[in-house]
Amino acid sequence: MSVTPAIDTKAAVRGGKRKKGFVELLFEGRAFFALIAIIVVFSAMSPNYLTVSNFLIMASHVAIFGLLAIGMLLVILNGGIDLSVGSTLGLAGVVAGFLMQGVTIPQIGVILYPSVWVVVVLTCLLGAVVGAVNGVLIAYLRVPAFVATLGVLYVARGIALLMTNGLTYNNLGGRPELGNTGFDWLGFNRLAGVPIGVLVLLVFAVACHILLARTAFGRWLYSSGGNERAAELSGVPVKRVKIAVYVLSGICAAVAGLVLSSQLTSAGPTAGTTYELTAIAAVVIGGAALTGGRGTVIGTMLGAFVIGFLSDGLVIIGVSAYWQTVFTGAVIVTAVLLNSLKYGRR
Amino acid sequence: MSALDGSYQKGEVVLAARNVAKAYGNIHALKGVNFDIHRGQVTTLFGENGAGKSTLMKILSGVVQPTSGEIVLDGEPIVFASSSQARDRGISIIHQELSLAPNMNVRDNIFMGREIMTATGVDFAEEERQTRLLMAELEENIDPLTPVEDLRLGQQQIVEIARALSVNSRILIMDEPTSALSATEVEVLFKVIRDLTGRGVSIVYISHHLEEALQITHHAVVLRDGAMTAYAERKDIDLEWIVRHMVGDNFDLGSPPTGYEKGDVALSIEGITVPDPAGAGYSVVDGLSLSVRAGEIVCIYGLMGAGRTELLEAVAGRLKASAGKVVLKGRDVTGQSIASCIRDGLVLVPEDRQRDGLVQTMTVGRNLSLASIGAFTRRLFTSTSREAGLVGEAIRKVHIKTDGGGAPIGSLSGGNQQKVVIGKMLATDPEVILLDEPSRGIDIGAKAEVFKLLAERARQGLAVVYTTSEVGECLSIAHRILVMRRGRISAEFGPDVTKEQIMAASGEAVHAH
Ligand SMILES: Nc1ncnc2c1ncn2[C@@H]1O[C@H](COP(=O)(O)OP(=O)(O)OP(=O)(O)O)[C@@H](O)[C@H]1O
Numbered sequence: 001m002s003v004t005p006a007i008d009t010k011a012a013v014r015g016g017k018r019k020k021g022f023v024e025l026l027f028e029g030r031a032f033f034a035l036i037a038i039i040v041v042f043s044a045m046s047p048n049y050l051t052v053s054n055f056l057i058m059a060s061h062v063a064i065f066g067l068l069a070i071g072m073l074l075v076i077l078n079g080g081i082d083l084s085v086g087s088t089l090g091l092a093g094v095v096a097g098f099l100m101q102g103v104t105i106p107q108i109g110v111i112l113y114p115s116v117w118v119v120v121v122l123t124c125l126l127g128a129v130v131g132a133v134n135g136v137l138i139a140y141l142r143v144p145a146f147v148a149t150l151g152v153l154y155v156a157r158g159i160a161l162l163m164t165n166g167l168t169y170n171n172l173g174g175r176p177e178l179g180n181t182g183f184d185w186l187g188f189n190r191l192a193g194v195p196i197g198v199l200v201l202l203v204f205a206v207a208c209h210i211l212l213a214r215t216a217f218g219r220w221l222y223s224s225g226g227n228e229r230a231a232e233l234s235g236v237p238v239k240r241v242k243i244a245v246y247v248l249s250g251i252c253a254a255v256a257g258l259v260l261s262s263q264l265t266s267a268g269p270t271a272g273t274t275y276e277l278t279a280i281a282a283v284v285i286g287g288a289a290l291t292g293g294r295g296t297v298i299g300t301m302l303g304a305f306v307i308g309f310l311s312d313g314l315v316i317i318g319v320s321a322y323w324q325t326v327f328t329g330a331v332i333v334t335a336v337l338l339n340s341l342k343y344g345r346r
Numbered sequence: 347m348s349a350l351d352g353s354y355q356k357g358e359v360v361l362a363a364r365n366v367a368k369a370y371g372n373i374h375a376l377k378g379v380n381f382d383i384h385r386g387q388v389t390t391l392f393g394e395n396g397a398g399k400s401t402l403m404k405i406l407s408g409v410v411q412p413t414s415g416e417i418v419l420d421g422e423p424i425v426f427a428s429s430s431q432a433r434d435r436g437i438s439i440i441h442q443e444l445s446l447a448p449n450m451n452v453r454d455n456i457f458m459g460r461e462i463m464t465a466t467g468v469d470f471a472e473e474e475r476q477t478r479l480l481m482a483e484l485e486e487n488i489d490p491l492t493p494v495e496d497l498r499l500g501q502q503q504i505v506e507i508a509r510a511l512s513v514n515s516r517i518l519i520m521d522e523p524t525s526a527l528s529a530t531e532v533e534v535l536f537k538v539i540r541d542l543t544g545r546g547v548s549i550v551y552i553s554h555h556l557e558e559a560l561q562i563t564h565h566a567v568v569l570r571d572g573a574m575t576a577y578a579e580r581k582d583i584d585l586e587w588i589v590r591h592m593v594g595d596n597f598d599l600g601s602p603p604t605g606y607e608k609g610d611v612a613l614s615i616e617g618i619t620v621p622d623p624a625g626a627g628y629s630v631v632d633g634l635s636l637s638v639r640a641g642e643i644v645c646i647y648g649l650m651g652a653g654r655t656e657l658l659e660a661v662a663g664r665l666k667a668s669a670g671k672v673v674l675k676g677r678d679v680t681g682q683s684i685a686s687c688i689r690d691g692l693v694l695v696p697e698d699r700q701r702d703g704l705v706q707t708m709t710v711g712r713n714l715s716l717a718s719i720g721a722f723t724r725r726l727f728t729s730t731s732r733e734a735g736l737v738g739e740a741i742r743k744v745h746i747k748t749d750g751g752g753a754p755i756g757s758l759s760g761g762n763q764q765k766v767v768i769g770k771m772l773a774t775d776p777e778v779i780l781l782d783e784p785s786r787g788i789d790i791g792a793k794a795e796v797f798k799l800l801a802e803r804a805r806q807g808l809a810v811v812y813t814t815s816e817v818g819e820c821l822s823i824a825h826r827i828l829v830m831r832r833g834r835i836s837a838e839f840g841p842d843v844t845k846e847q848i849m850a851a852s853g854e855a856v857h858a859h
């Protein structure tokens with residue numbers, strides 16, 4: 001980070017607010033307007049796009065990225081990056097699948113079939129542990145976040161492959177006589193017509209918003225991401241905050257892994273490959289600064305919906321998968337371009 | 347450059363602002379100002395914090411554009427679209443806030459964006475040679491290959507000055523170049539300035555060290571609330587004239603508060619030692635002991651590099667001391683974390699507000715409340731109304747000139763940013779406050795206010811320790827004046843000491859101030 005007085009330009013941009021109120025408004029809400037534009041364009045191109053059922057399907061796709069993006073937002077606000085979330089998601093799915101198949105304890109020759117909620121808790125715990133490893137590496141051993149989480153990306157993926165020998169766990173439905181049914185509830189059931197996965201995302205988003213806006217932790221996070229030295233001198237426990245964000249990111253990834261594998265009723269070791277990049281894209285499109293200290297949950301959610309609705313829309317109107325990749329890339333670059341305009345770095 | 351060929355009229359106007367106004371939203375930073383820069387002479391701009399000095403200089407150097415009015419260069423109206431355009435026309439600026447890349451070395455910072463190229467790439471050897479020459483000219487012993495982040499603040503400021511000098515511009519704007527310099531370094535800078543003006547370079551100088559500025563200037567201009575309130579030539583004015591036009595009344599920095607009983611020892615430092623961070627083997631703080639009673643104000647005077655910053659940082663839990671004890675109200679707090687020191691009532695106001703004091707991404711209010719989040723958190727949640735109360739009180743008590751707690755911190759003038767850093771720590775309701783150069787970049791009015799505030803809090807039992815490198819500030823509110831030299835206390839005085847005695851004890855040559 002340089003001490004260049006970039007503030008001047010930025011403040012000048014903001015200073016002109018009253019004059020070009022409309023442009024400013026468009027700019028502030030750019031992710032929102034992008035989402036509206038996407039919905040309008042695709043609705044015009046396909047009659048199937050603008051239907052409740054399609055929206056719910058798209059939303060349950062978004063739920064996966066959205067959950068990852070919430071965790072990623074916390075990490076990025078801290079000025080870090082978490083490349084391991086895709087692998088953590090995959091590992092979480094595999095571990096859940098493994099537990100659902102029953103755990104054999106050879107010494108006493110019994111097979112334990114943990115009930116679904118035990119599986120959920122253990123999987124979340126696993127996510128937290130992976131996050132804690134990231135956090136300790138970064139906060140105490142001073143490994144750069146990019147490198148530490150890149151390493152964990154490989155390790156977690158490798159463990160998932162080892163556990164399954166490269167195969168996929170199918171039939172996660174459980175059996176009534178074993179008392180472990182209900183895993184597909186997360187992926188298939190609906191409450192008042194809304195898929196559970198989407199509700200989980202909503203709960204996480206609201207909780208995270210409150211965490212950021214109304215708790216001391218939120219303030220610690222914004223300040224240590226904005227200027228760690230100043231935050232530390234003001235009594236902010238910067239190291240603990242750092243570990244906490246990676247732990248929370250790991251938990252979000254584990255939950256996303258649970259939702260995904262229950263949507264698919266199977267858990268493969270390669271699930272979630274490159275999802276970390278989608279999550280980063282969502283956070284960036286949502287207006288967060290990769291340098292830390294700036295960003296909101298609402299922005300990130302809009303970013304996740306922009307990506308999800310765009311790629312599903314392209315599928316619906318029959319654009320090839322290759323073009324989808326190109327479009328997504330273009331959206332990300334445009335978003336970063338707008339961010340850099342906003343934060344006035346030259 | 348043609349201006350330097352000698353065929354010029356000394357004193358003629360080279361660059362001028364005509365009726366320049368600048369508004370940031372509904373803040374009118376400048377309201378139609380006329381300002382002349384004279385060839386081969388120094389023009390000093392005086393004014394309170396937030397008067398608009400930096401804004402005017404940024405306009406003259408193309409960093410920001412005026413809302414209305416024009417700039418006239420050599421008699422021709424001109425518009426600068428950027429600072430590099432202005433630089434091409436021979437105008438350069440030393441910004442109030444440092445603009446160096448901390449990870450890069452001195453040489454690369456000085457030539458950043460203007461690298462000396464040969465057919466095979468950057469000519470590092472030549473750049474290094476020129477850097478050495480600049481450092482020699484500024485009489486500073488800084489290796490061109492040191493990363494800037496390893497330099498202390500004053501040395502960084504020297505690098506900033508060297509960078510502006512290396513451009514060979516004909517108009518040089520210096521926005522508070524000396525706020526972190528020692529008296530000797532200022533002396534050297536003045537020699538350089540005299541040399542430059544002798545060669546026909548025009549200088550604009552801004553400083554809150556009024557006496558110092560009077561030594562060097564030919565013209566004095568006073569800005570107040572965005573308007574020019576007075577102009578005079580040096581020969582017609584004195585210190586009192588400036589103060590009168592700047593703030594209205596005559597200000598003094600106060601006197602030690604009296605008429606109350608000092609309490610028990612609040613802070614006692616016993617034989618604290620801090621090894622040199624670079625591992626050079628000697629100690630920057632060398633077995634120093636000091637005790638401060640509740641209600642007492644202690645000033646630590648010393649040259650840059652005397653170990654004042656390290657001492658305060660070690661006491662506040664920022665640096666690890668290799669030996670010694672810190673006792674706060676009878677309780678050993680040695681090695682405690684910063685957070686628990688703050689909780690126990692021992693706080694530090696750091697020297698470098700950009701690096702250690704402020705979070706640029708947050709608003710004024712959130713910066714002010716950052717160290718006292720606990721005070722407005724109930725159960726899990728922060729209370730917006732309590733926070734607003736705390737912020738409002740801090741803004742009032744420290745007299746911060748701002749649009750409100752929601753304003754971005756970057757919109758405040760330098761001095762007001764400094765007040766935010768002080769206000770943040772006072773808001774924690776401390777028992778002992780350590781301030782490292784608290785007056786850096788604040789005007790005499792604000793300085794007097796800050797000192798008055800500290801004196802008032804001392805009366806209520808706050809123990810205050812502040813450092814300074816300006817002798818005048820020692821002789822204000824302090825009950826006791828300690829002089830620090832090479833990590834030790836070399837002398838201790840009461841409030842009736844003279845400036846000369848203090849300077850002699852610090853190892854500084856006494857010059858005719
Ligand atoms: N980018 C900005 N956005 C909004 N307001 C600004 C901005 N820059 C400056 N101001 C306002 O303009 C006024 C003048 O500021 P300026 O920095 O010129 O003061 P100054 O005279 O240099 O003060 P100091 O001695 O504290 O450095 C202040 O009220 C400040 O809050």
Ligand SMILES: [Mg+2]
Binds near residue numbers: 399442521759761
């Ligand atoms: Mg200024």
